[in-house]
Amino acid sequence: MKLQLVRHATLLLDYAGMKILVDPMLSDAGAMAAIQNSPKPRPNPLVPLPFPVEQVLDGVQLVLVTHTHRDHWDDAAIQLVPKDLPLLCQPEDLKKMEAVHFVNASAVNDMKHWSQICITRTPAQHGSGEIARAMAPSSGYVLSSEGEPTLYITGDTIWYDQVAETIKEHNPQVIVVNAGAAQFLHGDPITMTAGDVVRVCRAATHAKVVAVHMEAINQERKWLARGDNGKRNLPRICADERGSREKVRTRNSSRGSLWPTSVSAANSLHNFVLLSHREKKSRAAQLFRALRVLT
Numbered sequence: 616m617k618l619q620l621v622r623h624a625t626l627l628l629d630y631a632g633m634k635i636l637v638d639p640m641l642s643d644a645g646a647m648a649a650i651q652n653s654p655k656p657r658p659n660p661l662v663p664l665p666f667p668v669e670q671v672l673d674g675v676q677l678v679l680v681t682h683t684h685r686d687h688w689d690d691a692a693i694q695l696v697p698k699d700l701p702l703l704c705q706p707e708d709l710k711k712m713e714a715v716h717f718v719n720a721s722a723v724n725d726m727k728h729w730s731q732i733c734i735t736r737t738p739a740q741h742g743s744g745e746i747a748r749a750m751a752p753s754s755g756y757v758l759s760s761e762g763e764p765t766l767y768i769t770g771d772t773i774w775y776d777q778v779a780e781t782i783k784e785h786n787p788q789v790i791v792v793n794a795g796a797a798q799f800l801h802g803d804p805i806t807m808t809a810g811d812v813v814r815v816c817r818a819a820t821h822a823k824v825v826a827v828h829m830e831a832i833n834q835e836r837k838w839l840a841r842g843d844n845g846k847r848n849l850p851r852i853c854a855d856e857r858g859s860r861e862k863v864r865t866r867n868s869s870r871g872s873l874w875p876t877s878v879s880a881a882n883s884l885h886n887f888v889l890l891s892h893r894e895k896k897s898r899a900a901q902l903f904r905a906l907r908v909l910t
Contacts (some may be wrong), residue, residue: 616763616789621671622664623831624687624793625796626768631731631760636675637768641668641691652799653834659686660831668695675694677729678702681770682753683711686832703727704756705736723756732760735869737781739772744804750805757785764788771797771828773804783818790819793828793836 617629626637645658664671668691678700680688693715696702702720704712712720721727723736735757741750755770767787772778782790796804796814805817806828816824829835 616766618766618791618825620787620827622660622662624681624771624828625671626791626827627671627675628758628766630758630766631763633676633730634674635677635679636671636696637679638681639678639692639696640689641671641695642689643691644827646691647685647689650710650832650834652801654798654800655833657833659833661833662831663790672696675700679734679756679768680704680708680742681714681755681768683708684750684771686755686834687771701729703729703734706751707752707817723754732758734758735785737767737769738777739770740775740777741771741802742773743850746799746802746805755781757781757787759785765821767791769793769807771806773807774814778815782815782822786821787819788822790815790822790824792824792826794826795829795832797828797832797834799834853876 619627623640624638625640628635628637635802638654640660641664642660644660644663647659648657649658672695675696678696682688683902691780696717698716699718702712702717703723704720706722706724709722710837723734726733726735728734737755737757739753739755740747741753750771753771755772756768758768765785765787766791767781767785768777769790772812773784792807792812792815794807794809796808797806798804807826812824812826
């Protein structure tokens with residue numbers, strides 16, 4: 616398995632010999648209006664794609680969409696993703712896909728087999744209380760195939776009992792969490808906070824936990840603010856553009872240097888990897904272009 620962050624929650628996945636595009640947000644930087652009633656009112660996305668959209672789409676054999684909020688499925692994706700590609704989505708979004716002429720769209724009700732891959736749809740809670748009800752529906756997916764690690768893509772969710780149940784039931788070796796602590800000006804976060812990611816790591820100590828969905832949309836706060844113990848205890852982990860696993864390093868921002876991956880994260884949560892675009896004029900926008908998480 617190879618997992619590549621494109622931007623935000625957009626992923627390229629090589630799995631069981633197939634190339635899968637997850638949650639394509641393909642707009643140019645600043646092409647979409649700011650999300651209303653949210654911090655940092657700036658046009659979205661905040662950062663450009665790290666490489667041309669043609670490269671993102673090259674060789675894709677399946678599109679997997681967790682939900683249709685525009686930071687996961689935007690107008691550019693509707694226009695640019697080939698209409699004849701197989702596309703899997705949650706049942707509530709199927710009519711939307713058919714309305715924009717994706718002729719091979721189908722819904723994952725509970726479980727669906729595609730090629731040699733078993734794809735199971737999992738519950739997701741996109742916030743708390745009234746906000747969660749307004750933001751629904753949202754889904755995650757578990758992918759499994761012989762000879763491949765089981766992969767859990769949480770989708771837009773906070774930590775709640777169904778995430779714990781999914782981890783317990785499917786025992787994934789790799790978990791991709793949508794972090795960023797996205798939040799409106801009022802109410803609780805609608806994606807995972809640092810504390811939520813810590814809970815995932817502790818619930819799945821055997822798994823590699825990869826955090827994405829950060830610093831590309833104006834709704835996200837500085838998610839590394841403070842953990843449950845009051846400390847900034849989740850270090851940033853970077854990969855160079857060659858994407859080799861050996862090049863993954865932990866960045867200690869206070870010292871401006873790179874540390875080996877053996878440095879513990881969040882009370883020895885050694886299974887944590889954080890991927891993010893960062894708004895600087897350095898090579899940061901090119902980081903994470905080809906991170907290979909596991910084989």
